[in-house]
Amino acid sequence: MRGNVTCFLPNPACHAGEGLVIAMTIHWLPYRRLTLYSPLSPDEAAQALSGRVIRRRYHFWTFADAGQFEGEISVYKFNFNHRLWYQNSWRPIVYGTFEPLDNGTHIHITIKTHPLSTFISIWCFGLFAFALSNNAWTAISSGNSADGLVFPIVCLLVLPYLGIILAFNYEANKAIQFLHNAFGSQNTPPM
Numbered sequence: 001m002r003g004n005v006t007c008f009l010p011n012p013a014c015h016a017g018e019g020l021v022i023a024m025t026i027h028w029l030p031y032r033r034l035t036l037y038s039p040l041s042p043d044e045a046a047q048a049l050s051g052r053v054i055r056r057r058y059h060f061w062t063f064a065d066a067g068q069f070e071g072e073i074s075v076y077k078f079n080f081n082h083r084l085w086y087q088n089s090w091r092p093i094v095y096g097t098f099e100p101l102d103n104g105t106h107i108h109i110t111i112k113t114h115p116l117s118t119f120i121s122i123w124c125f126g127l128f129a130f131a132l133s134n135n136a137w138t139a140i141s142s143g144n145s146a147d148g149l150v151f152p153i154v155c156l157l158v159l160p161y162l163g164i165i166l167a168f169n170y171e172a173n174k175a176i177q178f179l180h181n182a183f184g185s186q187n188t189p190p191m
């Protein structure tokens with residue numbers, strides 16, 4: 001499930017009434033699957049990606065290499081993520097495999113969050129949903145109105161969900177653009 005969202009942000013560099021327009025496809029779950037076609041062979045595609053992705057480093061709280069992509073690349077598969085100067089548990093991890101073709105390569109890509117982040121998100125949302133539904137049931141069964149639960153529902157369920165989804169989609173779109181540039185590729189229709 002996805003939708004197209006265009007955000008209009010004010011930009012001081014633009015004239016009055018104009019702004020920076022960001023068009024971004026929003027997927028409503030933090031998971032994406034796509035296939036790219038590249039005219040490069042699998043070895044050349046792995047080489048092209050290796051030249052743009054730095055080796056993963058396991059130290060935190062550093063500004064070194066922020067903004068670059070870090071990961072592990074081999075001839076058959078790869079995984080990488082965007083290196084940020086801050087800790088973000090919901091940043092996407094890009095997994096991919098190379099499938100050789102006669103005249104190029106199919107690159108099968110899966111973008112998702114870390115499994116522990118997904119588990120914690122589902123667990124917390126389930127806990128909040130249970131608590132809110134229990135409070136609503138108690139209010140309704142005692143003859144009171146459940147109108148006072150709208151604000152907690154929005155604060156505990158909707159706003160965190162939107163924060164996770166918007167941040168995930170922003171980073172996933174950056175990673176997809178990075179892959180297009182690295183491989184000189186184009187999308188292929190889903191198979």
